[in-house]
Amino acid sequence: MTDTPRDPNQQDPSYEPAESPYDNPTEKISPTRSGSDASGASTTAFGAQRSDRLPRTDDELDFPNSSASDKRSTDAAPTEKIPTYRPSAFADSPTQTTAGATSNAYSDRPTEYLGESSDSAVAAPAAPVRTETVEVPARRGSTDLGLFVLRVAIGAVFLGHGLQKLVGLWNGPGLDGFQNLLEESGFRYPEILAIAAAAGETLGGALLILGLATPLAGAAVLATIINAWCFKQVAEPGLQFSGATGVEYETVLGFAAAAIILTGPGKIAFDGRRGWATRPRIGSFLALAVGIAAGVCIWIFLNGANPVVR
Numbered sequence: 001m002t003d004t005p006r007d008p009n010q011q012d013p014s015y016e017p018a019e020s021p022y023d024n025p026t027e028k029i030s031p032t033r034s035g036s037d038a039s040g041a042s043t044t045a046f047g048a049q050r051s052d053r054l055p056r057t058d059d060e061l062d063f064p065n066s067s068a069s070d071k072r073s074t075d076a077a078p079t080e081k082i083p084t085y086r087p088s089a090f091a092d093s094p095t096q097t098t099a100g101a102t103s104n105a106y107s108d109r110p111t112e113y114l115g116e117s118s119d120s121a122v123a124a125p126a127a128p129v130r131t132e133t134v135e136v137p138a139r140r141g142s143t144d145l146g147l148f149v150l151r152v153a154i155g156a157v158f159l160g161h162g163l164q165k166l167v168g169l170w171n172g173p174g175l176d177g178f179q180n181l182l183e184e185s186g187f188r189y190p191e192i193l194a195i196a197a198a199a200g201e202t203l204g205g206a207l208l209i210l211g212l213a214t215p216l217a218g219a220a221v222l223a224t225i226i227n228a229w230c231f232k233q234v235a236e237p238g239l240q241f242s243g244a245t246g247v248e249y250e251t252v253l254g255f256a257a258a259a260i261i262l263t264g265p266g267k268i269a270f271d272g273r274r275g276w277a278t279r280p281r282i283g284s285f286l287a288l289a290v291g292i293a294a295g296v297c298i299w300i301f302l303n304g305a306n307p308v309v310r
Contacts, residue, residue: 140267141280147266148211154256155208159219162202165194185231188302200224208260213270214277215284218261219291225254226295232309239308261288 091310117225126252164172173181179194200220207217229250240246264280271277276284301309 022187051242052085054126069189110250130178142273144266144268147260147263148268149263150256151208151211151214151260151269154221154260155205157205157253158201158224159205159209162198162200162205165198166202184305185234186305193298193302197224211265211277213286214271215261215270215280216263219287219294222254222257222261222288222293224300225257226292227299227303229254230299230303230305233307234305256290257291261291287310 129198160170163169163179165173168174168177175194175198178198180195182197194277202225204217204220204224207213208221213304229247232245232247232250234247241251242248262280264277264284266272267278269277
């Protein structure tokens with residue numbers, strides 16, 4: 001043995017490189033470890049069954065069936081069966097998947113998991129349906145103008161008669177003269193009744209002209225005109241309608257007041273924006289009943305005379 005230095009370029013004769021599966025072509029892989037499976041077949045280190053060469057065509061693949069045309073349809077690889085999901089028609093939000101079924105937050109029926117692909121087209125989301133009711137204003141034509149003319153005419157007549165009784169305007173009897181007239185006609189409590197009747201005619205006529213609180217104003221003037229009709233009918237024996245002593249004038253005013261109560265004041269009024277001003281219903285019938293009942297009760301309980309048969 002000498003101390004001569006070792007040449008680095010000189011290979012050690014005892015050195016033997018390790019064998020690698022990548023040193024040989026892929027068609028001739030030399031296994032480094034081999035074993036046997038349960039059936040006794042020899043296997044490589046990668047778990048593949050040993051064979052002389054690798055398959056190159058579809059016919060050489062390991063399909064159990066003999067027919068090559070049926071291999072893809074019956075025994076296709078799992079990767080060829082792609083599981084698909086049928087989205088819901090109302091899927092507007094992300095779905096939650098649980099154990100083979102997907103459920104939608106806005107759908108009552110969960111979407112089903114399909115083991116094989118479906119060729120049916122996915123239904124498009126349904127368009128939202130508007131359910132609110134749109135009210136179309138009715139065409140009233142000249143109805144509001146006609147109601148305004150009627151209100152002003154009837155209201156002016158009652159306002160004038162009320163001012164004659166209340167303050168003696170236009171050669172009227174005044175409050176004292178009206179009270180004496182009621183007392184001579186057989187009315188009880190003429191002092192209170194004179195003030196109530198004069199104020200009812202004056203205030204009711206003014207409200208009719210303005211179209212304000214029209215049902216109550218109409219009921220007030222209707223109760224007053226009923227007593228005026230009975231008072232004039234009692235003055236002459238028998239039923240009088242036309243002529244100087246007839247009740248034709250009072251009858252027309254009474255029916256006109258009732259018509260205003262039932263139809264409402266119309267849009268040309270202070271109450272024009274209220275629903276009952278153009279579409280009166282149960283409230284108008286109640287106001288009409290109150291006006292008729294008040295006029296009849298005042299005559300029966302405060303006078304008591306029969307206006308038809310004397």
